[in-house]
Amino acid sequence: MLQTDPPNEAAAIDVPAAAPLPALDVRQLSVQYGARRVLNGLNLSIDSGEIFGLLGPNGAGKTTLIRAICGRVKHASGHVHIAGQSNRKRQSLRRIGLVPQEIALYQHLTVRENLTTFGRLSGLSARQAANALTFAMKATRLNKRADEYVHTLSGGWKRRCNIAAAILHRPSLLILDEPTVGVDIDARNALHTVIRDLSRTGLAVLLATHDLDQAQTLCGRVGFLRDGSVTHVGGPAELLHDMFGTKRELHVDLFEPAEWATASKMKRVGFSDHPNGMEWSMLIDASAQRQTELTNALRQTDLRIKEIRFREPGLDSLFLRLTTEDRST
């Protein structure tokens, strides 16, 4: 686990101790682009040391929420507080570490040069930046790559460096926008470890992701951004229990979309389809007898079945259910 004591010099930076106030407190936040209201009375609170997963389909407003937290869009109403301070005060923004979805680094510089540069641009003195560099490289396990050019690094190492550049000034809130896009499973797991270790130092993490498996693995709480508000907030296990109880999910993968008549019949018995028309799922009782009956019934249809699976419902099941509800309304 990462050492929680900050370097001496870094300690001189105005970083709050474990405050009772939430690291992020968003109240009744509304943001409008012209006539379109993107965020609508949104409430969200994240405590120090917590990893919160912000989920939602494309266009739900995740980017707008991040930009609103970073003080880059005007609020129609409501407020955003970072560690107890309104984000209208520029000083409060220094408590945020932002990790954009893109690799926001200078490709022609080495890891060390990048981190030194971003340290200085975070307002650290040369000495503070040197200490912060040591801290960030240790936190993200980048030491062995310190003198390599960023453009020569693999996707996973670039992502680590992307995170390291955001924690140099020891923020209270780390905002990660799709931090593992385009990396392999090992690199993804390594990044998860880095993020977990950072949260254990007291850093609050807002993780905006489409990777529902990642959210389920990493986040203490998640929330779904729908219609400009965060709904269904809670721990993944708690949410899944509330939504699905003890039921299991029957998942059918097809080689080709079902015929219209068959699809209608499946919907009538309770299946819901994925937007691509090749995946169907249904919640069923957990009994073995019921599973056998359904498997046999499916095999007697004209469906070209690739695979039939039974599993515990995950956040993807919840996500699918919510987006299906949204589509139908």
Added chain:
Amino acid sequence: MIAAVLRVMVLGLVRDRGALAMAFLLPPLIFVIFAAILSGVSGDEMRLKVAIVDEVRSNQTDRLVRAIDQEPALRRHRLESADEQGLRAAVLAGRADVGLIIREALAGQAEGPPILVIADAGRSMTGPILAGHVQRLVARELPGVSMRRMVPAVEELAGGLSPQQNAALDAGMQAMDESGGDNDQQSEDGGLVLIETLAGRSGGANVSYYAGAVAVMFLLFSAMQGAATLIEERNSGIIDRLAVGPAGTDVIVIAKFLYLTLQGLVQVTLIFLVAWLAYGVDVPGRILPWLATTLLAATAAAGLALVMASACTTKQQANTISSFLVLVASAIGGSMVPRFMMPPWLQDVGWFTPNAWAIEAYHGALWRDETIGQLLPAFWPLAMAAIVGLLAALLLSRYRLQLG
């Protein structure tokens, strides 16, 4: 913080050999090419290659051919086949720039001109140039020939000359031909017009002009290229990252402005170093006006480039727009062709470009020996372009941050 951004930009340039060559090798190279071409066009070094066919082969024509051989502005092209057909073929093939056929005795009574100049349509300028040289050489080497060709016209106006007058005239013209070549060059046109070419204080006027012209064009090109890194940083999320820190976009824009100005100073210094060492343009003797002009031209280019980069959404868009703007500004501002050769309305439009003001300032500083005070009218537009450009870039960058 500004120093951190400057360091990033310097390392970016140093580690990109292509960009380094574009910034510091290409501008002096292009200037050398322009200077070589233009010092030739100005007459200093232009030497036409002339093919000659002398069908008469008299003492007078031999003397003219020798004079042509000795003329520094002309070079003799030896024909493989010394006849009219061979000469025309050589001119058409470009082996000779221009041809000259002596068809009749120079002082003969033939109806048409005794000398025919053959020029290719693609180099039609060479015809009048050679004709001018030949007339000058005839007037200098064979003055009697010129006089003799005027006698029939004089006779006609005077109603005929007596045998005694004709004999005296022949003797006089014979004496003139024999003393040919000793005449003062400046009286070769009969004393009607005296030609004086103004010599610059040092180096050629054209070289000094084009050093400034090429410098400002490359200042604009390099500044546009350097400023486009602002778009890269915006698209890569670096600006997003910095927006939540104390730096904000202002620090980035100001640091880039300083970097582009410094890069411009180095770039222009290299061009004028070549102009000084290779062409004798007196930069050291005019160092302060030159430095002030360079500083203002570099800041103007930096300011304008940053506005463009702040306004554009993608790097491709910026490349297209900047190439268009720089080429047009260079064309009408005098970086490609001197503005005095343009129609008056285009000369007026040229004053809306930084090129025109920078060239005017360089020419004033290095050719007309103007003081900084005298250069102020050219400095103000450059300073205004720099200030307005920087302020607009700061505001646009802040606005873009709001747009995301």
